Amino acid sequence: MIFRHIPVLLKEVLDLVCIKREGTYIDCTVGEGGHSEAILDIIHPKGFLVGIDCDESVLETAKERLGKFAGSFKLVHDNFFNIIDVCNRLDIKAVDGIILDVGISSYQIDDPERGFSFNKDGPLDMRMDQSSDLTAQSLINHASYDELTKIFFEYGEERYSRKIASKIVSERNKRPIQTTFELVSTIKKAIPLRRYRIHPATRVFQALRIAVNNELRNLSDAITDGFSLLKKEGRMVVISFHSLEDRIAKNKFKGFKIREQAKIITKKPLTPTEEEIDKNIRSRSAKLRVIEKTQ
Ligand SMILES: C[S@@+](CC[C@H](N)C(=O)[O-])C[C@H]1O[C@@H](n2cnc3c(N)ncnc32)[C@H](O)[C@@H]1O
Incomplete structure (x- = not known):
């Protein structure tokens, strides 16, 4: 299978979300399934991943890519601002990690x-x-x-x-x-x-x-609601591609910290290495922030 989208900051996501083999994760932006595949590689068959995307056509590609992990994931066509509803429908009460790799995929832009x-x-x-x-x-x-x-x-x-x-x-x-x-x-x-x-x-x-x-509002709502679904020590990662989105993640994370609900794992946003940018020019403006729930 040929995938158009190369997952951005993949190693950093896996390291910083601290994927546990028995954990439950939500990939809010499953796209062609690049990040999801790497997570399922670690958690299958003991853990579970929910992959959300609002683009129904891209979910077909993800379904094929992730087929080898059958039983360990569920793909859902929905907007990530509905993250709480999605979890209610699947009877999931709390999760170990949430990934928001926002913006557009190469699948769409090409x-x-x-x-x-x-x-x-x-x-x-x-x-x-x-x-x-x-x-x-x-x-x-x-x-x-x-x-x-x-x-x-x-x-x-x-x-x-x-x-x-x-x-x-x-x-x-x-x-x-x-x-x-x-x-x-x-x-x-x-x-x-x-x-x-x-x-x-x-x-x-x-x-x-x-x-x-409605990208900014959706991101803001998904961070708030996603955070409420995290277990203690659960982590959320936001990868954004322009300053307005990054500002939302930064300010929301700061709010959780001020209310003593979380600690910020990335004091400054992580960005791709030159090597990654050489391999994938579309990663060049990516910024990654991670937060951990403390109570
Ligand atoms: C940058 S791509 C994700 C790529 C993916 N991480 C991978 O490695 O293949 C972003 C994806 O998020 C989806 N998306 C953007 N906004 C969304 C929203 N509000 N709700 C659900 N999906 C959304 C897009 O349709 C797109 O497929």
Whole structure:
């Protein structure tokens, strides 16, 4: 089998979550199952892993990959903000470890039909969960100028948010913006291109993806609820790929520590080694934080 996504900071996850052979773990972002496979390698057949993903199609790949560990895992199509419901349904009261490797997988970004990449032409979709209603296309064509400006500024930290939002509104009044390349060309018309060191659509695409999938709110809720499911000495790891997500993990972890419910295992976030980045360029912006429940 060929997997498009290479699990990030894998050794660090295994070491820092302190996987126990009889433990119960939740991989909230199972994706193609890279982290889950490595955990199941340790815990099968005595432990148990629940793998959650909101993208039903990627779960098919994970199911095949993890088939050799039958009986030791359950895959669930759901949003990780429902982590408590998922555990209730499976009659799981508490767990030894939780993994949140948030963001997008190569499986999703490499498929033009999913609309995540500004380098590939496809429909403006960007839904991680294809059964949800809101697409990037509906946001781009129906959100107000103020809403678009806010999304680009807050989630993308895009300094030309107003100019881009204004150009989108004028272009969509002529005809709807339906594809990734139509959006890229609209962005390019709105801004001084020579000011950009990165692709000029990077921040807008990131912002739209966050808005379409409600990513920040979901992460915040999953950390709170996931933490409540940890056993004493249970650990949670969050791997994030941009500063807004990392800030959420950092602040949430700090809150648990201040309330004397936890100790922080990673004083500073861990990042991939140069060797890992050489092998997997997509790991370059990853940051990993770990917390342990103390009571
Ligand atoms: C970076 S990939 C995970 C890769 C995985 N750790 C591996 O090694 O193959 C992130 C995955 O999380 C899923 N995801 C993102 N947000 C989610 C959410 N709120 N609930 C459930 N799954 C989510 C995505 O669909 C994607 O498959």
